[in-house]
Amino acid sequence: MSTTEFHGPVMESDTFDRLDLQILSALETNARASFSRIGAVLGVSDQTVARRFRRLSAEGGLRVVAVRDPELLGHDQWNLRLRCVPDTALKIAEALAKRPDTNWIALAAGGTEVLAGTRPHSPGDRDDLLLGKLPRTPSVVEIRAHQLLHRFFGGPDGWLQKFRALTDDQKAALRPEPPAPVIGPVRIDPEDEPLVDLLERDARVTYPELQRATGRSESAVKRRLAALVASGAIYLDVEYDPEILGYPLSASLWITAAPARLQSVGEAIAGHAESAYVTATSGVSNLMVSAVFKNTAGLYEYLSGPLGRLDGIQHVESVPYLRRIKQLTYPPPVR
Incomplete structure (x- = not known):
């Protein structure tokens, strides 16, 4: 921290x-x-x-x-970004939500991208999802899988x-x-x-x-x-739904930090008020942040302020959620 x-x-x-x-x-x-x-x-x-x-x-x-x-138990965790054919993302998200090895699902990017967290129970389950079912789904046009490497904030x-x-x-x-x-x-x-x-x-x-x-x-x-x-x-x-506390906007931030600054950047973001989950990941970006905001102005202020001022950040991609489909192991309430 x-x-x-x-x-x-x-x-x-x-x-x-x-x-x-x-x-x-x-x-x-x-x-x-x-x-x-x-x-x-x-x-x-x-x-x-x-x-x-x-x-x-x-x-x-x-x-x-x-x-x-899973981090202390030594189990794999993955975040998935699936780019889908228009009008199919919701159906794919709902199908993923039924799997016991997914723990959160969200729609983003104008309804054409599905963000998902998965905790495979075994290497066989992981391969079945990443190498079997998803590649064989015609409406999934791109799969990006990021393994979670180190948690800076979140979980307990x-x-x-x-x-x-x-x-x-x-x-x-x-x-x-x-x-x-x-x-x-x-x-x-x-x-x-x-x-x-x-x-x-x-x-x-x-x-x-x-x-x-x-x-x-x-x-x-x-x-x-x-x-x-x-x-x-x-x-x-x-x-709970963070909207009840006055924070209706959630987003994933995919951040590329200089390798030598990865630890210090992750620790700094963990201390930011906006960050609800911070983890190092594999892939082109090496940090993923789940963050919550009061509105889009709050997202902009964070990107251009506390986050933008951190030394060592090379690139940031912000992906606001359109809808949460699954949170933890259950669908959020219909409101």
């Missing part, structure tokens, strides 16, 4: 307010914190937290889910932290008790799959439900979940 002075984003929404932001931030701090615990820290009732949570879920796409961390580091909606004392009061250190490789064992599968659908599922799904005792479930999170094999993520 850059050590330069940081100016966080500002929430600007006519529908949701600062308490909503604080609840989201509380969930990012401790995804399984009870409504009563969140309410006590924020100074509101648990009924208020529950009511806001339901509204954020219904209208803002809020979901709290477990995510396998959520964008919400950049709002600084909670004090250090509030975060400390929300954090769960630290588990015992995990010794050994980061891994998800076969017997963990029922536990992780259920948490991937809802990370706030109750311990009795986890107990029934896994056949383990409640205490064993608690210990194993804590160990999986402590090892980094999974993290509990808060997913």
Whole structure:
């Protein structure tokens, strides 16, 4: 992370307010914190937290889910850019969204480009998609595949932290008790799959439900979940539509940095308020940034300001999203 002075984003929404932001931030701090615990820290009732949570879920796409961390697990990750025949991109995007190995899909470039993130479960799955299905799709006229090499920001580091909606004392009061250190490789064992599968659908599922799904005792479930999170094999993520915070415009920025400055540029961008995900990639461009903005003027100001002033950047291609088709493992809500 850059050590330069940081100016966080500002929430600007006519529908949701600062308490909503604080609840989201509380969930990012401790995804399984009870409504009563969140309410006590924020100074509101648990009924208020529950009511806001339901509204954020219904209208803002809020979901709290477990995510396998492919970087720590040593699994491949790829970002795909597919140029399609006009009027076919949406159909291709929707087909990709049904695949369990895709984690986000967006339409861009006037509706002729599909952007996709994929996490193949095996080399065979990767080859099936990149060497089999996509090349045989007649309406796909160009495929660019970029392997993700190093994450500078994102994953367990959520964008919400950049709002600084909670004090250090509030975060400390929300954090769960630290588990015992995990010794050994980061891994998800076969017997963990029922536990992780259920948490991937809802990370706030109750311990009795986890107990029934896994056949383990409640205490064993608690210990194993804590160990999986402590090892980094999974993290509990808060997913939502950034539009509810006043940031309706999302874009991918494909950046070419001088190789000797790749690390410093990636770290600097990770500290920018606009960046939600920053990774080094293979390909002609060597950095990909997922960024969010209040409007197109905000995108321009970022390109010509904080990003444009960074020493070592040689080229930037900005690709605003027209529509999100899939976010994480589910389609965003229809609004």
